[in-house]
Amino acid sequence: MKVLVPVKRVVDPYAKVRPLPDGSGLDTASVKFDVNPFDEIAVEEAVRMKEADPGVHVTVVSIGPAECEDQLRKVLAIGADEALLVETTDAMDSTVVAAELAAVVGQLKPDLVLMGKQATDDDCNQAGQMLAARLGWPQATFACKIVSQGGGIEVTRETDQGEETLSVPLPCVVTTDLRLNEPRYIALPGIIKARSKPLQKTARSTTAVPKTRVVSLKAPPPRPAGRKVGSVSELVAALKERGAL
Amino acid sequence: MKTLFVAFESDDESRAGGFCEALGQPWDSVHVPADALSDAAATAVQAAVQGHTHIAAVSSMRSKDVMARVAGLLDCGMVTDVTAVVSPTVFERPIIAGTVTATVEATASPVVLTFRPSSFPASGQGPASSTPLTVGPSLVQRTATNVRGGSRPDLTQAKRVVSGGRPLKDAETFERVIGGLADKLGGAVGATRAAVDSGIAPNELQVGQTGKIVAPDLYIAAGISGSTQHMAGIKDSKCIVAINKDPDAPIFEFADFGLVADLYDAVPELEKSL
Numbered sequence: 082m083k084v085l086v087p088v089k090r091v092v093d094p095y096a097k098v099r100p101l102p103d104g105s106g107l108d109t110a111s112v113k114f115d116v117n118p119f120d121e122i123a124v125e126e127a128v129r130m131k132e133a134d135p136g137v138h139v140t141v142v143s144i145g146p147a148e149c150e151d152q153l154r155k156v157l158a159i160g161a162d163e164a165l166l167v168e169t170t171d172a173m174d175s176t177v178v179a180a181e182l183a184a185v186v187g188q189l190k191p192d193l194v195l196m197g198k199q200a201t202d203d204d205c206n207q208a209g210q211m212l213a214a215r216l217g218w219p220q221a222t223f224a225c226k227i228v229s230q231g232g233g234i235e236v237t238r239e240t241d242q243g244e245e246t247l248s249v250p251l252p253c254v255v256t257t258d259l260r261l262n263e264p265r266y267i268a269l270p271g272i273i274k275a276r277s278k279p280l281q282k283t284a285r286s287t288t289a290v291p292k293t294r295v296v297s298l299k300a301p302p303p304r305p306a307g308r309k310v311g312s313v314s315e316l317v318a319a320l321k322e323r324g325a326l
Numbered sequence: 327m328k329t330l331f332v333a334f335e336s337d338d339e340s341r342a343g344g345f346c347e348a349l350g351q352p353w354d355s356v357h358v359p360a361d362a363l364s365d366a367a368a369t370a371v372q373a374a375v376q377g378h379t380h381i382a383a384v385s386s387m388r389s390k391d392v393m394a395r396v397a398g399l400l401d402c403g404m405v406t407d408v409t410a411v412v413s414p415t416v417f418e419r420p421i422i423a424g425t426v427t428a429t430v431e432a433t434a435s436p437v438v439l440t441f442r443p444s445s446f447p448a449s450g451q452g453p454a455s456s457t458p459l460t461v462g463p464s465l466v467q468r469t470a471t472n473v474r475g476g477s478r479p480d481l482t483q484a485k486r487v488v489s490g491g492r493p494l495k496d497a498e499t500f501e502r503v504i505g506g507l508a509d510k511l512g513g514a515v516g517a518t519r520a521a522v523d524s525g526i527a528p529n530e531l532q533v534g535q536t537g538k539i540v541a542p543d544l545y546i547a548a549g550i551s552g553s554t555q556h557m558a559g560i561k562d563s564k565c566i567v568a569i570n571k572d573p574d575a576p577i578f579e580f581a582d583f584g585l586v587a588d589l590y591d592a593v594p595e596l597e598k599s600l
Contacts, residue, residue, distance in 0.1 A: 214398025
């Protein structure tokens with residue numbers, strides 16, 4: 082089985098990021114970049130599938146500038162077999178990413194596309210579903226458990242009210258939620274091995290243009306300063322005074 | 327210029343008026359059956375789109391699942407989690423765990439939108455028409471459903487929410503301490519990602535960037551330090567109370583009222599005094 086895992090380069094999800102004073106973009110001068118955490122969960126899951134079944138082959142793909150190679154090397158170190166970088170500095174939104182990924186799928190013909198449910202920079206939560214729609218493939222979003230099952234897979238997914246389990250035929254698109262797994266610690270041998278794994282670079286193969294555009298960025302208005310109370314009774318009195326109780 | 331509102335829950339339509347009014351154009355409503363799976367639901371919505379410039383739904387896991395697929399079928403743009411309408415083609419939405427507000431322009435029509443109803447007034451005109459959707463067969467098969475939540479109000483709509491973090495030792499303690507106060511307040515229970523990850527609270531209670539976004543009148547955070555990811559989910563609450571024994575916990579910077587105390591003392595005392 083061939084598994085394709087799209088990986089996005091995002092600003093460090095644990096760093097404090099601010100908009101530039103003129104609102105034209107993010108101040109990323111002193112911020113490092115990392116693999117989108119949900120994509121890392123997807124890579125981990127694909128590598129576990131491969132460890133359980135040596136017939137599984139894992140390709141990771143990133144769409145973006147040359148620097149994405151750093152993130153691809155990191156996920157190769159987790160255990161992916163090979164990487165593809167669709168190198169571009171074009172402006173993108175989820176529709177462009179979905180179109181470009183669909184072209185990669187057409188070329189590589191994976192049985193399963195496994196990807197993060199959202200990126201922690203734009204928080205859009207769109208690309209996986211858009212890709213599945215373009216391909217006419219079934220989808221299972223917010224996966225918290227994946228089990229191979231005959232010719233398909235069984236996906237347990239998070240819902241607004243709890244969980245549900247879907248039996249999904251291949252090929253399909255699955256997006257990963259937090260509880261699916263805990264990505265492994267990457268040990269030095271993995272990092273060294275990743276350096277010699279194949280990483281192919283190509284240009285974009287579609288002319289899709291974005292259908293949304295970020296006009297400006299700003300900091301949200303700060304919350305008014307609160308105050309500390311000394312006891313539960315003082316808290317109750319303060320809440321009553323505020324009309325919150 | 328006309329909006330197609332896609333209702334997933336029975337009360338979604340009553341939460342759409344303010345947003346649709348902000349768009350300033352008439353709207354039709356279609357209802358997706360509760361058991362419809364995403365691919366079939368998206369195809370049914372696609373068939374109803376003609377004549378509409380905006381396709382909108384209340385933000386939820388289900389609407390993101392289906393509406394992004396609708397956008398994919400239509401090959402059109404999508405703006406997720408809209409919090410303000412600047413013009414019918416320009417919207418505001420939070421990014422990077424709510425630390426930045428982006429102004430986004432839809433440069434093509436139609437556009438698919440999901441919006442946070444808490445950011446818009448509840449008033450507004452009702453839909454011009456309201457129609458149930460007929461949904462065909464799905465490519466996938468649902469083999470099991472596990473609905474939790476019980477008798478408490480829905481987390482995203484509750485007027486009062488009590489949330490707990492990792493310091494709650496186990497599921498039983500979490501339910502007794504956090505659930506007890508929530509029930510006394512007639513509110514919902516929430517949890518941090520750390521509490522969910524460590525198995526003391528179920529995932530659907532997770533509040534934050536990647537969990538649920540809440541905006542109650544009163545949010546009580548017990549044993550929650552206040553990570554950026556968690557604050558992204560609660561910052562629109564009208565009144566935030568933090569109870570934490572660490573006086574340097576970042577949540578005290580956001581809270582309207584902060585009480586430095588052990589939650590095992592303060593939460594039961596609060597429950598008793600109500």
